[in-house]
Structure formats: C-alpha cells, structure tokens
Amino acid sequence: MIIISPTKKKAKIYVSSNKSKSMVSSIGSFSVKIQKNSIRLNNVNVRKSNKKRQINKEEFVDFLKNDDVWITNNFEVYERYLTENDIEYSIKMICPECLKKHAITNLSKKPSYEYHGKILCYDCAKEEVEQLAYYEGYQEDSVDHFIKILKNRKSVSDVYSFITNNSNMVKNKKFTLYDRIESNESQFAEISIDEVDIPEVVKGILKPRIDHLLPVQILALNSGLLYNENMLVVSQTASGKTLIAELTGIKKALQRRKFVYLSPLVALANQKYRYFEELYSPLGLNVVIKVGSNKINAEDELKIIEKPIDNADVIVATYEGLDSILRSGRSDLLNDLGVVVIDEIHMLENRDRGSRLHGLINRLMLLYPQSQLIGLSATIHNPKELAKKFNMKLVEYDKRPVTLERHIVGVENNEKKLELISKLCKDEFENTSPLGYRGQTIIFTDSRRKTSQIAYQLEKNDISAASYHAGLSYANKVDIEVKYANQEISTVVTTAALAAGVDFPASQVIFDSLHMGKDWLSSNEFHQMMGRAGRPSYQDIGKIYVFFELGKYYQYTSEEKVAYSLLKSTVTDIKVKYNMDDVYEQVLADISSMGNADCEFLENKYNNMNMEMFFNDAIDELMELNMIEHDKQNDKYYVTSYGRAVSQSFLRIYEAELIRTNITSDPIDLVTQLEYLSNVYLSNRYLKSLKNFSWHYVSTRLFSDSNKELINNPYVLDCFSQKDQKFIIKLLHDFKGNCDDVYCDCLEMNISKHIINRRMDSLSPSEISSEFKKEYDINIYSGDIFNYLDQVIRYLEAIERISKVFDIISVSDECKKIIRLIEG
Known part of the structure; x- marks a missing residue:
C-alpha cells in the first residue's frame, strides 16, 4: 500500500511496512505543476536501500500502478495527475500527525479533530x-x-x-463549564394550606404568601409532622424547611405548648424573631428572643431586649441561649415544651460548637421526652445515622428545585481574576430571570481586607458592590441587606467565615479564594456555600464559578488541585468529636441541668461516644475541683454552687480555675487574661512598608509574630516615613511600655484593656474605632469592638457568679458596676 500525503509544495510518499498495514515508512516525495493546461511531474525522490535517488516519470507511474494508492485529502492537482496516468486511488482521511510517527490512523472510521486546517x-x-x-x-x-x-x-x-486567551474565558461558558446539575424536582399532587390540619387563623396568615406546599413539606406532613413525630429534615437551601417548623410550632404554641426555634447565630435568630413576632403576635402569642448577648446600648449596633420566657409561647434562641436556661438548673421554665426546632443542625460538625450542640440536644431529649424534636439541614451525608442517634424519623428530599451550572476558571494572577470576576458580575446583573429578578452575585474570599479590595475594584468598574463581614456594625450590615434585597446592589463580597450567616438570594456564587483562615475549605463548607446559588422564588438557574491561580500553593497544596477536589467532592459524614475540654464541659452541663444525675446512666452515655478520655477520669477531675459531688448512697452526682456557676457561664474548666485562683484581681485584668481582641489590622501604608522586609506573605494582623518582630526592629522602623514612625512609636509606648519581649502578649492585652476603659468612658464602638485610626493608624472594626465587649460582659458575669459562690462581694459589686458602664 502506498500513501500520498499532499501539501501545497509537495506530496510525501509512504509505504506500508508490515503485513497489517498499520505502520508505514516514508520513502520519498514528489511535486506536480500545471503547465499549459497539462500536469508535469517534478522532483521525484525515493529511498531504496537507504539511498535517496531520483526516478523518471515512467518508473514512478509503474511504482504507483503496482500497489494500492491512498491519497490523504482532496487535492485537485494531485488527483488530476493520478487520473491522467490511469492510476487507481482512494481518498482516505488519515491523521497527518500519525503519519509523521509512521502510523496509519484511518479517520473515516474514527472521530476526527480540527487543528489549524x-x-x-x-x-x-x-x-x-x-x-x-x-x-x-x-x-x-x-x-x-x-x-x-x-x-x-x-x-x-x-x-x-x-x-x-484568558480574556475570552467567560465569554464562551461551554469552555469553563465543569458540570451541570439539572433541576429534578419530583411531581407531587398539589396540596393547599387549606388542606393542612392547622388552625384557621394560621391558614389566614399563610395563604397570602403560599399557594401550595412544596415537596419536602408534603413529605414531612406524611411522616407525622403534626402528630409529634421527631424528624430530621434534609433538603436543599430554599426548599421550604422553615415552614415545616412553623406548621407544627405555631399549632402547638396556640395550644399553649412552647415552640422553641434554635438558630446558630444571633443575627439569624433576630431575623426569625422579627418574622415570628410580626406574623403571630397579632394572634395573642408571646414571642420572645433568648440569645444571652447583645445587651450593649451602642449607636448602629443591635441591642436585644430579652423578656422572661416562663410565659412565652414562641422562643427564638441561639443554641447557647437555650442551653444557659438548662445549665442554670431552671429546666422547669420549659415544662410545657411542645416542640424544639434546631436549624442548621449540621453545625454538629463545627470544631468549636459541635460538642455543645450535641450536648444540648441530648439534654433536651432527656429532660423533655414528650416534646417534639425537629432538625433542619441542607447538607448531611449520613442522615440515617444522625436520625437514629437522636431518635428522629428521616425526611430526606434530595431533588434540586433549580438547575445549577458549575464552572472552573484558572488565571495567571489576581489582576486577571478580578477582571474576569468584574465581567461575570456585570453580565449577571444585566440578566433578568423569567421571574423578573436581576441576577445578583455573592463572592466568597478569605479575608476582610480582600472583601474591601474586591468591592472597591468592582465599584471602579461601575458595578454596584458592597463588602460584608463580621467587623461591620449591625446598621451597616442591615443597610447592605436591604439594598441587596431591593436589587440596588448587584454584588456582595464576603468572607467564607461568614457563609453560615449570609442569606442573600443570589443567582451566582463566585469563589475568589478556597481557604478559610489557615485551612482549606472542607467539602461540607464548600457545598453549604455553593447552595447559596439559585433560589426557586427568584431564578430558574444558579451559577457557580470556582477560580484558582496557576502555580499558587498554600500549605504545600496547589489551589488548582483543591479547586477540582472540591468540585468532585460530596458532603462528608457528620461526626461529633469530644476533646478533653469538651468532655469536662458537657459532663458538668449534664449534671448541672439534671439536678441529680444517675451515675450508671451518665457513664453508659459517655462511654458510647467518640471521646479523648474516659468518663470516670472526667468525673474524678470535676470532683477534685469541687465542681460536682457524689452521693454514694444513692449513686448520684450533684453539681456544687461553683460547678453551676462554671457551667452556666460556658467556661472551660481551665478558665474557671484561672478565675477562682485570681478572684481578687482587677476584673478587667482577669478578663484580658481570658480573652483579648485579636482582630486588629495594619493600615495599607504599614503593609506596603513591611513588604519590603519580608520574603513571604505579610499578615494584615498587627499581633502576628512576624509583624511584632518587624515593628520592634529599629532598622525596619528607620525605613518608615516620619509620620508612620511616630504612629508606631506611640503605639509601642502606650501599649507595650518597658517590656523587652518582642513576642509577649502585652500589646494585645493592653489594647484590649484600653478598649474596655474607653467604653467605660462612654465612647461608642465606632468612636473607639475612629480613635485608634486617628491616634495609631491601625484598623479595628466597630463590629469587632462591639462583639469583644459583648464577650467581656460574658466573662464579667462569670467572675461575678464565681465571686458570689466564694462570698467575695466586693468583686461581685465591681463586676456589676463595670457591666453597667459597658452596657451604657
């Protein structure tokens, strides 16, 4: 077999080199020209016996006629030559790159791919x-x-x-598309509110906003929602889980059985409180909120007025807000408890709060066995296991109400990323859904500083955007939320850390960064954040864009690898892990809540859990610290006054012992030993100067060891402008004094003390923030100051309780006085 592969200049000649005719060898080339309407053969070179030689026309024609001839493409001049010389041939699509490698791939029988002609x-x-x-x-x-x-x-x-060509990446979305998860809602017979067994007055409130029940709501009703069945409800974001709680909760509240709705965050609890109060207080229901914080009277901040719960019908609380009632030994206040709804129950996996939520649920099951318990979540990988653990019936609906497109984009640098993000946000806002809503975007990034930087760049590109993070005042947050809801803002840029508290109906979610704090996002966190895209009441499609920078590594892992890993991932099992501090706290909380606790019951309970220590070791330590006592005759544990004060204050036992052993110290000194304000940030001017002295990333946080080392270095200080030198020298003089230890905590503790004292001087958090900016050119967000002062009050209340136990009235009175001044 002979293969002719023609080009404009010449045609290469190949012959098969094996019996199967799958391999060829190049033996020469030839060219043809048209002269005076006839075809002329030129430069026929063939290889014989490893030698190249020219052959004449007659030899070449005989050579071709004696074998099968294939020509690799339609090339008129070569086809004409073969025809005029009575040479039979076939046109075959053969891969030219394979021919170069001396292989034959017949493309007439296989898929082919275009490449530059x-x-x-x-x-x-x-x-x-x-x-x-x-x-x-x-x-x-x-x-x-x-x-x-x-x-x-x-x-x-x-x-x-x-x-x-990076700039075209977002124009043709077929290239960036990773996958498309289609809407696959099941068809249910429509059920109206009128058909549900709830009071007529409740139907009257719900009917103006609900035409018919959604699938997960129907499944819950069919599973015994209105017949006191405990249930774990797992379904997508915006699939109607809140109404499930409402249907059973309000029905029981009208029967004067308490309806408790638990939320992980104060802001979310406040939203639900306002919602229930607006709808159901006209029915005569007493709606109260219990969050155990936010008592500070400060401009632009949320102050929550808590009312007694003993005569409440609907209680909206944070997890800790409700648990504080149980730990104080006042479980009788909830004796008529009808239903407890635990929103975001997947918080069980949270490193800091998972064990506390787990302990709270167990205490509720023990103290109120007749009440209904309902858990709500969008993402749980092991729902059957979790439902069994809490004696709940599983109601799972995994169908998507809205189609989700997931895209992945690699970029050379941050500038290119911002350019593409700007285009995406602009295009999305110009798009209107069939339901009449403009497309809006949430961008998740890894730091507050970056939320401001990205929002600023978007604004420069005429895109209405806002930076939204925990350091903002409550008034600022509400202003952004309202503007976003009214579609005055196209884009909100927030931190991954605030993902659980963001409830913006976005059509598009963009991941600018894939880590949160020091760690990469977990698959569960990623799926929770991804679930923010596409709300059935607003859009018919949700879009996800995951960005990564080429060659960017963090913790020895490339951002690119993490991006694909997250997209391939599913949510992981929720496993509650108890470290030693968790065990001490939860054992003490159980005994404090129960009044008297059966020893064998508690031991069996804890020995079946995933813990870092044995139950009896925890008991021995708590008894040694005089937090509990053992009644050997009845084999029961009792909490001491000291133990109850510790448990009610949500203290770790090492914190409690620090307070007890230093109980006569200045309360403010004691508080700052327990916790200082860590969210203190360098200004952009400082950061620019410090980057000249660091080979790696410069932290924005003032208290990082690397920054402490730099600002205490005279050589580094000499390179600052005179103005900045004065700021830093004043900062070190005022808050570090004569301490020579570069890495000590003096700076943190003294700045925290100063904040407390300035609040006691009646300055608002925003005024304190402005003062630090003016005096030292460092950034402390007013929201962070407010949250820190709220935590200070919590510790002062703990010191007050413990001082009362040991009858140190002067300390108790001093704590009360400081609390009054901070609350304002």
Missing part, C-alpha cells in the same frame, strides 16, 4: 492539548478538563484559543 485523530489531538496545557502551567486535573472540552468541541484550535 488539519484533521487529527483523538490521540494526536489529545497530545497537542496536553503539551500546551502543561506548558502553560496547568496541572493534571485541568488537563483532564481540557480533554473533556476537546471531546465535546472536536477542535484543538478552540481549546488552544481558550487556554492561551
């Missing part, structure tokens, strides 16, 4: 894409993604253009 086989096209992608700095996961695009587009040229 040539047609390649899959293997050669794949090789071209791989070589380019690796050359451009992409890793294996991205290469696999590009190969997937190649298979769909059948064009190496298109993939080449996409890889090398």
Whole structure:
C-alpha cells in the first residue's frame, strides 16, 4: 500500500511496512505543476536501500500502478495527475500527525479533530492539548478538563484559543463549564394550606404568601409532622424547611405548648424573631428572643431586649441561649415544651460548637421526652445515622428545585481574576430571570481586607458592590441587606467565615479564594456555600464559578488541585468529636441541668461516644475541683454552687480555675487574661512598608509574630516615613511600655484593656474605632469592638457568679458596676 500525503509544495510518499498495514515508512516525495493546461511531474525522490535517488516519470507511474494508492485529502492537482496516468486511488482521511510517527490512523472510521486546517485523530489531538496545557502551567486535573472540552468541541484550535486567551474565558461558558446539575424536582399532587390540619387563623396568615406546599413539606406532613413525630429534615437551601417548623410550632404554641426555634447565630435568630413576632403576635402569642448577648446600648449596633420566657409561647434562641436556661438548673421554665426546632443542625460538625450542640440536644431529649424534636439541614451525608442517634424519623428530599451550572476558571494572577470576576458580575446583573429578578452575585474570599479590595475594584468598574463581614456594625450590615434585597446592589463580597450567616438570594456564587483562615475549605463548607446559588422564588438557574491561580500553593497544596477536589467532592459524614475540654464541659452541663444525675446512666452515655478520655477520669477531675459531688448512697452526682456557676457561664474548666485562683484581681485584668481582641489590622501604608522586609506573605494582623518582630526592629522602623514612625512609636509606648519581649502578649492585652476603659468612658464602638485610626493608624472594626465587649460582659458575669459562690462581694459589686458602664 502506498500513501500520498499532499501539501501545497509537495506530496510525501509512504509505504506500508508490515503485513497489517498499520505502520508505514516514508520513502520519498514528489511535486506536480500545471503547465499549459497539462500536469508535469517534478522532483521525484525515493529511498531504496537507504539511498535517496531520483526516478523518471515512467518508473514512478509503474511504482504507483503496482500497489494500492491512498491519497490523504482532496487535492485537485494531485488527483488530476493520478487520473491522467490511469492510476487507481482512494481518498482516505488519515491523521497527518500519525503519519509523521509512521502510523496509519484511518479517520473515516474514527472521530476526527480540527487543528489549524488539519484533521487529527483523538490521540494526536489529545497530545497537542496536553503539551500546551502543561506548558502553560496547568496541572493534571485541568488537563483532564481540557480533554473533556476537546471531546465535546472536536477542535484543538478552540481549546488552544481558550487556554492561551484568558480574556475570552467567560465569554464562551461551554469552555469553563465543569458540570451541570439539572433541576429534578419530583411531581407531587398539589396540596393547599387549606388542606393542612392547622388552625384557621394560621391558614389566614399563610395563604397570602403560599399557594401550595412544596415537596419536602408534603413529605414531612406524611411522616407525622403534626402528630409529634421527631424528624430530621434534609433538603436543599430554599426548599421550604422553615415552614415545616412553623406548621407544627405555631399549632402547638396556640395550644399553649412552647415552640422553641434554635438558630446558630444571633443575627439569624433576630431575623426569625422579627418574622415570628410580626406574623403571630397579632394572634395573642408571646414571642420572645433568648440569645444571652447583645445587651450593649451602642449607636448602629443591635441591642436585644430579652423578656422572661416562663410565659412565652414562641422562643427564638441561639443554641447557647437555650442551653444557659438548662445549665442554670431552671429546666422547669420549659415544662410545657411542645416542640424544639434546631436549624442548621449540621453545625454538629463545627470544631468549636459541635460538642455543645450535641450536648444540648441530648439534654433536651432527656429532660423533655414528650416534646417534639425537629432538625433542619441542607447538607448531611449520613442522615440515617444522625436520625437514629437522636431518635428522629428521616425526611430526606434530595431533588434540586433549580438547575445549577458549575464552572472552573484558572488565571495567571489576581489582576486577571478580578477582571474576569468584574465581567461575570456585570453580565449577571444585566440578566433578568423569567421571574423578573436581576441576577445578583455573592463572592466568597478569605479575608476582610480582600472583601474591601474586591468591592472597591468592582465599584471602579461601575458595578454596584458592597463588602460584608463580621467587623461591620449591625446598621451597616442591615443597610447592605436591604439594598441587596431591593436589587440596588448587584454584588456582595464576603468572607467564607461568614457563609453560615449570609442569606442573600443570589443567582451566582463566585469563589475568589478556597481557604478559610489557615485551612482549606472542607467539602461540607464548600457545598453549604455553593447552595447559596439559585433560589426557586427568584431564578430558574444558579451559577457557580470556582477560580484558582496557576502555580499558587498554600500549605504545600496547589489551589488548582483543591479547586477540582472540591468540585468532585460530596458532603462528608457528620461526626461529633469530644476533646478533653469538651468532655469536662458537657459532663458538668449534664449534671448541672439534671439536678441529680444517675451515675450508671451518665457513664453508659459517655462511654458510647467518640471521646479523648474516659468518663470516670472526667468525673474524678470535676470532683477534685469541687465542681460536682457524689452521693454514694444513692449513686448520684450533684453539681456544687461553683460547678453551676462554671457551667452556666460556658467556661472551660481551665478558665474557671484561672478565675477562682485570681478572684481578687482587677476584673478587667482577669478578663484580658481570658480573652483579648485579636482582630486588629495594619493600615495599607504599614503593609506596603513591611513588604519590603519580608520574603513571604505579610499578615494584615498587627499581633502576628512576624509583624511584632518587624515593628520592634529599629532598622525596619528607620525605613518608615516620619509620620508612620511616630504612629508606631506611640503605639509601642502606650501599649507595650518597658517590656523587652518582642513576642509577649502585652500589646494585645493592653489594647484590649484600653478598649474596655474607653467604653467605660462612654465612647461608642465606632468612636473607639475612629480613635485608634486617628491616634495609631491601625484598623479595628466597630463590629469587632462591639462583639469583644459583648464577650467581656460574658466573662464579667462569670467572675461575678464565681465571686458570689466564694462570698467575695466586693468583686461581685465591681463586676456589676463595670457591666453597667459597658452596657451604657
């Protein structure tokens, strides 16, 4: 077999070199020209016996006539030559790159791929894409993604253009599309509110806003929602879980059985409180809130007035707000408890609060066995296990109400990323859904500073955007929430840490960063944040964009690898882990809540849990510290006055012992030993100067060890402007004094004391923030000051309780006085 592969200049000649005719060898070339309307053969070179030689026309024609001839593409002049010389031939699509490698791939029988006018086989096209992608700095996961695009587009040229031209990345979304999760809601017979067994007055309130029940609500009703069944409800965000709580909760509240709604955050609890009060207080229901914080009277901040719960019908509380009632030994205040709804029950996996929520649920089950318990969550991987643990019936609805498109984009640098994000936000806001809402975006990033930077860049590009984080005042947050709800703002930029508290109906979610604090996002966190995109009442589609920077590493792992890993991930099992401090706290909380606790019951309970220590070791330590006592005759544990004060204050036992052993110290000194304000940030001017002295990332936090070292270095200080030198010298003089230890906590503790004292001088958090900016050019957000002062009050209340136990009235009175001044 002879293969002729023509080009404009000449045609190469190949002959098969094995019996199967799958391999060829190049033996020469020839060219033809048209002269005076006839075809002329030129420069026929063939290789025989490893020697090149020219042959004449007659020899060449005989050579071709004695074998099968294939021509690799339609090339008129060569076809005419073969025809005029009575040479039979077949036109075959053969991969030219394979021919170069002396292989035959017949593309008439296989998929073909375009590349700069040539047609390649899959293997050669794949090789071209791989070589380019690796050359451009992409890793294996991205290469696999590009190969997937190649298979769909059948064009190496298109993939080449996409890889090398970042600016076009968001124009053709087929290239960035990772996958598409279709809306797959099940069809249920429509059920109206009129058909639900709830009081007519409740139907009257619900009917104006609810046409018919959603699928998960129907499933809950069919599973015994209105017949006191405990249940774990797991379904997508915005699928109607709150109404499930409402249907059973309000029905029981009208029967004068308490309805408790638990939320993880004060802000979310306040939203639900306002909602229930507005709707149901006209029915004569007493709606109260219990969060155990936010008592400070400060401009622009949320002050919550708590009312007694003994005559409440509806109680909206944080987890800790309700638990404080139980730990104080006043469980009788909830004797007529009808239903407890635990929103965001997946918080069980939270490192800081998971064990506390787990302990609270167990105490509720023990103290109120007749009450109904309902857990709500959007993402739980092991719902059957969790439902069994809490004796709940599982109501799971995993269908998506809205289609979700997930995209992934690799960029060279942060500037290119911001350019593409700007285009996405602008395009989305210009798009109106079939339901009449403009597309809006949530951007998740890894620091407050970056929320401001990104929002600023978006504003420069005429995109209405706002930075939203925990350091903002309550008034600022509400202002942003209202403007976003009214579609006056297209984009909110927030931190991953605030994801649980963000309730914006976004059509698009963008991940600017994939880590939160010092750690990469977990798969559960990622899926929770991803679930913010696409609300059925607003949009018919949700979009996710995951960005990564080429060659960017964090904790020895590339951002690119993490991006694909998160997209491939599913939510993981929720496992509650108790460290030693958790065990001490929860055992003490159980005994404090129960009044008297059966020894065998408690031991069996804790020995079946995942803990770092044995139950009896925890008991021995609590008895040694005089927090509990053992009644050997009845084999029961009792809490001491000291133990109850510790448990009610949510103290770790080491914190309690620090207070007890220093109970006569200045309360403010004691508080700052327990906790100081850590969210103190360097100004942009300082950061620019410090970057000249650091080979790596410069932290924005003033109290990082690297920054402490730099600002205490005279050589570094000499390189600052005179104005900045004065600021830093004043900062060190006022808050560090004569201490020579660069890495000590003096700076943190003294700044925290100063904040407390300035609040006692009647300055508001925003005024204190402004004062630090003016005097030292450092940034402390007013919201952080407010939250810290709230925590200071919690510790002062703990010191007050413990001082009363030991009859040290002067300390108790001093704590009360400081609390009054801080609350204002």
